[in-house]
Amino acid sequence: MKLLLNIYFRAFLSLLKRPPNLRVLTNxxxxxxARIKPKLxxxxxxxxxxxxxxxSCNxxxxxxxxxxxxxxxxxKRYELTFDDYKKIKESNFFKNALRLGLLGGEPFIAKDIFLILEDLKKYGKITTVVTNAMLLKGETLERFKKCPPTILGLSLYPENKEDxxxxxxxxxxxxIVWIQTIIEATDLNKIYRVLEYCKMIGCKNIRMGNYYPTYGKGMDHVIFEDNEDYRAIRKDVEKKFGREFNIDWLAPVQRKVKKKACxxxxxxxxxxxxxxxxxxxxxxPNADIYGNIFDQNAWNNKANQDLRNNMYFKREGCDPWCRFCENLGEDLYKV
Ligand SMILES: C[S@@+](CC[C@H](N)C(=O)[O-])C[C@H]1O[C@@H](n2cnc3c(N)ncnc32)[C@H](O)[C@@H]1O
Ligand code: SF4
Ligand code: SF4
Incomplete structure (x- = not known):
């Protein structure tokens, strides 16, 4: 929570410099x-x-x-060119959004990413990029320094500590830079190793994410709500390093679906x-299921309404994709 407050406060200050369009605020x-009283x-x-x-990813x-x-x-079929981006900019989805994120694969594989980041500076939007950092070096890094997003997430893996x-x-x-890392039930001591690493490089902002079992793979890596070892480590870290770091802790997954907060x-x-x-x-992304931003009212199609129905109106259970997602019980972004 301390991390989110810190980041949202700094992001809010950045919006004061270049305020969002009125339509963004109305939206x-x-x-x-709708958060107070959800609708389909x-x-x-x-x-x-x-x-x-x-x-694509390296x-x-x-x-x-x-x-x-x-x-x-x-x-190439999936690479966002500057022309693709210009078309997306014409849609209400772009015009109304407060936050505009760039993601991948590895976002910096796209050759036009810097043109896009430079252009994004013109709008009063909070921009985010999450990257494994490995392609950012030499001239590429120098160029990135001139057009950074509002918030930069650096994902930490065994392969990319130096990057x-x-x-x-x-x-x-x-x-605003944070380091994000996946914590798994099979290696909870990674929490201490990540803190040591962050201390060494001088990074205070850390987001620890739970493991999502893609296609049901790696269920033993998921941290559930009854994981006492995780709870003990979290308590210990808060006591020893509470002042030193702004940590956004992962949300343990519920054993039974009691809360649907996403x-x-x-x-x-x-x-x-x-x-x-x-x-x-x-x-x-799949237009056959969730629609396309250029279709009339795509966001209210059957699949998107079904998701809302499952999340906010059905009392029992949840959509199968959501079952082991940490966001189900506790929304990560909160805003
Ligand atoms: C999909 S990656 C894309 C950006 C970039 N390639 C990277 O790794 O930062 C975005 C984030 O999702 C996280 N992620 C990917 N698969 C995950 C999983 N199964 N469970 C939890 N987080 C995952 C990554 O660690 C990364 O921080
Ligand atoms: S998590 Fe990121 S770095 Fe790893 S394969 Fe996926 S997109 Fe690539
Ligand atoms: S899979 Fe996760 S993020 Fe997606 S709707 Fe379900 S709970 Fe939310």
Missing amino acids: YAKYYL KLNFTPTNLVIYTTK LNCDFCFIGDDLNPENP VQRVFEALDSKT LQPLSYIHIDNRGEIGACFMRS
Whole structure:
């Protein structure tokens, strides 16, 4: 929570410098009303729009929730060009969004990403990029320093410790940077190793994420609510390092579905370069299911309404994709 408060406060200050358009604020107000009293059919567009710049990646993590969509045979088909981006900018989804995220695959594989980041500076939007940092070096890193997003997430893996350090050191004074890492039930001591690493490079902001079992793979890696060892480590870390770091702790997964708190069916979509919609960060863009931002009223189609119905109106159970997602019991973004 301390991390989110810190980041949202700094992001809010950045919006004071370049305030959002009135339509963004109106759209946000409508979303806020729907949070209080959710509806199946919405009269606004998502406050968060995340665009995949590519489905290709220089890594091939076996847990990756991009799943079978990662590293497709025809990568150029999915690469966000500046022309694709210009078309997306014409849609109400772009115009109304308060937060605009760039994601992948590895976002920096897309050759036009810097043109896009430079252009995004013109709008009063909170921009975010999550990257494994490995391609950001030399001239590429220098260029990135001139057009950083409002918030930069650096994902830490065993392969990229030096890359994360290099990019953190280059960008920390220019924007809000956090390090994100997946904590697994099978290796809870990683929490201490990550803290040691962050201390060494001087990063205070850390987001620890739970493991999502893509296609049901790796269930033993998921941290559940009755994991006493996790609770004990968290307590110990808060006592010893509470002042030193701003940590956003993972949400343990419920053993039985008691609470459904995810706001994504009201607040979020991600899209590919052609505007095909994925309903949340665990659901790949697919126009046949979730529609396309260029279709009339796509966000209120059957699949998107079903998701809202499952989340906010059905008392028992949940959509099967949501069952082991940490966002189900506790919305990660909270805004
Ligand atoms: C899909 S990646 C895309 C951006 C970039 N390639 C990276 O790794 O930062 C975005 C984030 O999702 C996280 N992620 C991927 N698969 C996951 C899973 N099964 N469970 C939890 N987090 C996952 C990654 O660690 C990363 O922080
Ligand atoms: S670096 Fe990111 S996109 Fe690439 S495989 Fe790993 S988690 Fe997936
Ligand atoms: S709970 Fe997870 S899988 Fe379900 S809608 Fe929310 S983010 Fe998506």
